[in-house]
Amino acid sequence: MAFRNYILVCGGTACESSKANAIYEALLAECKAQGVADEVQVLKTGCFGFCEQGPIVKILPEDSFYVQIKPEDAKELIAEHVVKGREVKRLLYTKDCGRKHARVEDIEFYQKQFRIVLRNCGFIDPENIEEYIAREGYVALEKVLFEMSSDDVIAELRTAGLRGRGGAGFPTWMKWNFTRQAESDQKFIVVNADEGDPGAYMDRSTLEGDPHSVLEAMIIAGKTVGSNQGYIYIRAEYPLAIKRLEIAMAQAREMGLLGKNILGSGFDFDIEIRLGAGAFVCGEETALLASIEGKRGMPVPRPPFPAVKGLWGKPTVINNVETWANIAMIIVKGGDWFSRIGTADSSGTKVFALTGKIRNSGLVEVPMGTTLREIIYDIGGGIADGKEFKAVQTGGPSGGVITKEYLDTPIDFGSLTKLGSMMGSGGMIIMDEDDCIVDVAKFYLNFSVDESCGKCSPCRIGGRSLANLLEKISKGNGELADLDQMIEIGEAMKKASLCALGQTAPNPILSSLHYFRDEYLAHIVDKKCPAGKCKSLISYNILPDKCIGCTACARKCPVAAISGERREVHVIDQAACIKCGVCFETCKFGAIEVR
């Protein structure tokens, strides 16, 4: 049974896109070719999280962490590491200090992490139910079916203090309890896997790396609240996650863990996958339920809450993927164990997708209460390319910016809201000095405007007005009065919009106006974009003392706006310039200046 080596190949979407599958095949082929196929097990796992260094291959038991692997490297890995027992040093992860030999526990990226949700991601083959079972999988379900009453389960969740990980942070035990107490002939369990925040992929990675953790939790919820039918609402854009869920469901059915008379307990539960179709608003629970019903995904006023009147008017428990992935561990290890992780206000961990101008992009899971600084600098390795940190946006289009003065804020639901941002689903976007705050606010606002369902006017009209004002400012036509108007519209949207999309859409503006008012003023009063991003407000100029007349820029200019003789100073015709920046990128002498 035991193998000499286990080779784990990351099979998350990011690594898959960079040929993880070809690497997997190449490793298998090499094991055969070099006669060690019986001694080595090659596995494709879920996301390791360290996406920046992908594709990643980990070899156990040595725990060697090989990064940026190509299919061609397979031969050497097998010949050296497996056959001769020597690590292939050139492929090992190298830290900045240049020390090779990094094992997983040596890598800072993993040191401050604590994994509950991602406990199996990158450890097991997600397409094999036995590997999940070997890691305490379906133990919780057995407990719930045969040892615990519904009251016990809800009490355990209450002790744990688990709050919804989709954004709002509503206590999970309360949702379950409302549905349990509601009287109805039919109740539903729904997983919200409509991960809409652009720049976030926590839920996708969880489903790809450990689909059974979500299935098990759904069955537990079904037993607890008295439901026999669950739905997983997942983005159609996540084909790999859908495939792995389908495999997991089929395997669970075969083992009697899903379907009729689960484990002989007499309890029936089944699950169906429903595909989303690209609508951010469907992350809002009432809109999501409308979409499962096959309708346009428009929200309805709450109350009544879905817990009482949800899918097809029946009581429905709806939670986000990450929330579901916590449940089984809480049942196995106890609510008390869970409540000791994190902070008093927010227990447990949170998964973040750390992206943007950060050195180590990737998926990280930390205990609540970890500071932003620890995530960005200790885990993320700081800002890429030696640039200056400017701000971090949490909560995606619904959140706000947080500046460097607040980097020591411990992360929990309350503290982020106090700073004018929010926890959100886990997107964490790092911006550096080259990013224009007005431009970023415009990006998010345009997103929200595009995704507004149009049902309520505060969101439909307010969002459009805000986007127009930002456009005006970034074009250099802004007036001081626009700032007050934006605040007024934003506050109105927060109060009057029907759902969270409209209520939170102004956050990127309101928070950036609060922390970066100077930058707005620079656009409005000085007609300058300090980051050099807003094209209407910058001009490219050639510095006469630095230009040597090499003609490189003139040859590259797509609109022939640069003129000058060879070995003489060149000039940019400002009227013809389209500000594409090609000359700036081309010049090797630093002779082009952005003003």
Next chain:
Amino acid sequence: MSIMKEENIFSKELIAFIEEWKEKPGNLIMVLHRVQEEFGFISRESADKVALMLDMPLATIYGVLSFYHFFKMVKPGEHNIQICLGTACYLKGGDALVDELTNLLGIELGGVTEDGKFSLEGVRCVGCCGLAPVISIGGEVFGKVTKDQLPGIISKYN
């Protein structure tokens, strides 16, 4: 015209799928996904057919079709180029890729080249933020793309 008709013949598998889902509540979106999977988009003729098969008003179908970004009502090019417009890709220059590609192909986002070879689509986060900026052509993902690489990538498909 004859080509148009042929394109809208539902395969046996598609018809079987619709029959299977016909009685399930909330089936419309799943059926539309299946239709789009077969044709790459949902034509007026296909929508008509779905309306008949599900016994549903065409207006209801178009209400849903036009609401969701994922459903296409125009036939995409032979190679559909998706540019990720998620936040990470935007910060790392995704908008410059859009400019360059519209330039190279002479079409706007959402457009199809005259020869039907390429179409250009802006998408929300393909979930490879570590590889930003990202474009995806027919399922193949290209990460950390720079403007200079685009002509080379495109020529692979020409």
